[in-house]
Amino acid sequence: MTVIDRYNRQELIKGWNQELLSNARIAVIGSGYLANYTLTALAALGIGNLEIYDTAKVGEDKEFLLFSAELGESKVKSLEKILSKINPVSKIKGVGISFETPSLALMLGKPEIVIDVTNSSKSKSTILNYASSKGINVISASSDDDMAEVFINNLKENAFLKEYNGVKQGRVVSGIIGGMIAEEVRKMIMPLDKNDIPAKTAAYSLSAQRRFSKEKEGKFQKSDLKDKKILIVGAGALGNFAALGAALEGIGNIDILDFDEVDSTNLNRQILFYESVGKKKARALAEKILEIVPSANVKGIVGKLSEDSNYFKKNKPDAILDCVDSFAVRAIINYFAVRNNIPLISGGTNPRSGQVIVYEPGLSACLDCKIEVEKALAEQRKAASCRFAPDPSVIMTNQITGNMMVGEALKILDKNRGEPVRRILKYDSVAPVRGGLVGPGESCSCTKPEIKEWLGQIDQKLENKQIDLKTQP
């Protein structure tokens, strides 16, 4: 596989200059969940020189990148090994020294950016002071189970994130903030235009109604999810992160449905396929998730969710996670969700933003009421054409959105974890405030007839010009 292939999808983005990323040198301090997710995004993106600093050893409770590491092994050395597989083109180096070692300054030298993702205010104070004395860009972030925060080139007291000292780092929130850190890093090294400016701070809180918030609104009593079952439709970039996040959060039964094969142009964002080019995505993803979380019951199903799918005749999952990239297929997923009364969490991305829509029967509006997916299906049925032009795609929005989807799925599966969003949950790298809720929050009372009748209704509406294709999403 060539380097050109690997970055093909992101090089389609206007203003992209991979060389700037390939020449960059970035140091990451830490080896917990936030480091795992930040490093995954930076390595896949193609940061050319990535250094990881920490002294921790692999313990019983392994972070996801350390699934094949031996107990007692140096975590940064194990991270170096696995990240070098995820992107063999990047130079990745694990350095087993801590912020307390006087030689750290010597080793660090002057990278473009230093990122402290520990839950240690002592580490942060050393790193932030060092970076500011040398004029180096510095990012400070921490997470707990429900919330993560990041400060960029901000040396105020609150950037030391004292309240996270010694606390275990969360999974989903680390996935979201790790992806956001990589996007802000990309802006620092390779801005796409003059308005592409890094944020000063950002946060994500599973307990806050607005999600992109520094507020904690209550503490959750969490129930076990090992008997819950979800269906993930689509094993691309969103599917990779949704399946990984779901398994890490303890969702016991995961079916993954996809018909496609892994291609080398997938590797800049579909992080679990580094050994799977040429294999079926559904099976490759299920196998890798099982290696990472052996206790999960994960099944890869090779196939499409089409009009004649009989999956729902035999299965009733507790939720469906829609990770596809076609509005026409979304309409079919929405049909099965409404018809069978199954909650649906739908994710979509482009290179600069991502959104999550939750349909909970009777409580929130379905996908067609929110984004009119049936128009796209009508057009596809009329044109019956199969257009193929690759869309630009990057890891960051997929990592953020896939994890936001899991965050909402947890609330659907366990009512003790608060309400899922009713409005559209949006991440936007271009907006000054990086994310929030958009659109109305009303519910709908849609029902669906037998599938043939439903498809007939769609074709009829198109005939009668009740569907205006010009405003298709």
Ligand SMILES: [Zn+2]
């Ligand atoms: Zn509806």
